[in-house]
Structure formats: C-alpha cells, structure tokens
Amino acid sequence: MTKSAIAGICSLGLLLAAGAYAGSAVASDPLTLAEYQQIKAGSSEKVLFRYASTCQQEDKSQPGDGYPITWTCYGADGTSSAVFFYSEGVLFSKAETGLQ
Structure with missing residues (x-):
C-alpha cells in the first residue's frame, strides 16, 4: 500500500x-421549557423530534398497535423532564417537571 x-x-x-x-x-440536545411549550396537542411525533433528541420511548408499542406511546425527554440539568403521550401518532397529553 x-x-x-x-x-x-x-x-x-x-x-x-x-x-x-x-x-x-x-x-x-436537551429540551427547554420554551420548546416544550411549542409542542401542542394534536401534533405528530415528528414535531417532538424537531425540538429535542434526548427522548426515550418508554414502551415498545408501535403506532399501529392501538396502545398509547409514551416519550420522556430530558432537560439540560439531567433531572428535569417532560413526558409526551401519543395515540395513533398524535399527541394527546403532556407534562413537564423543572424544565427551564
């Protein structure tokens, strides 16, 4: 060579x-409170991943299974987080703790 x-x-x-x-x-890329607020009910999972890539799927359900899919995303400090609940690929509920 x-x-x-x-x-x-x-x-x-x-x-x-x-x-x-x-x-x-x-x-x-951690999730911020401002980004969390941009993710609205009725949006797709694609919208979630536009804002953060620190998300982990909490269950192994697939969108077509008919079961809700839960994603947990983390903030910059590692202890703050947000949880997003999707059914058939559409956000129906979300909650956050400590995001800044």
Whole structure:
C-alpha cells in the first residue's frame, strides 16, 4: 500500500470520527421549557423530534398497535423532564417537571 493511500484512509477515518462526534452533540440536545411549550396537542411525533433528541420511548408499542406511546425527554440539568403521550401518532397529553 502506498503512503498516499494510507494517508487517504487516515483522512477518511478522521472525517468519520468528526462526523460521529458532531452527531453525538446533536443527539444530546436537551429540551427547554420554551420548546416544550411549542409542542401542542394534536401534533405528530415528528414535531417532538424537531425540538429535542434526548427522548426515550418508554414502551415498545408501535403506532399501529392501538396502545398509547409514551416519550420522556430530558432537560439540560439531567433531572428535569417532560413526558409526551401519543395515540395513533398524535399527541394527546403532556407534562413537564423543572424544565427551564
């Protein structure tokens, strides 16, 4: 293998690592109170993920199962959170604790 090929592979590896780091920074985007207030009843799950990516699905139901789906999203301090309840892909209830 030539030196230029090795250099190219190393450069590609660095680019992939940088992309993974940037992706993890986006994935840790906490939910704020202002964002929470923008998410209205009747909106889809897509609206939720526009504002925060720190959400975890609390159950393994699928939208077509007929059971409500619960998402918990976390604030910047790690202890504040919001819970969103979806039925058939539509938000019907939400609650928050300590978001700023």
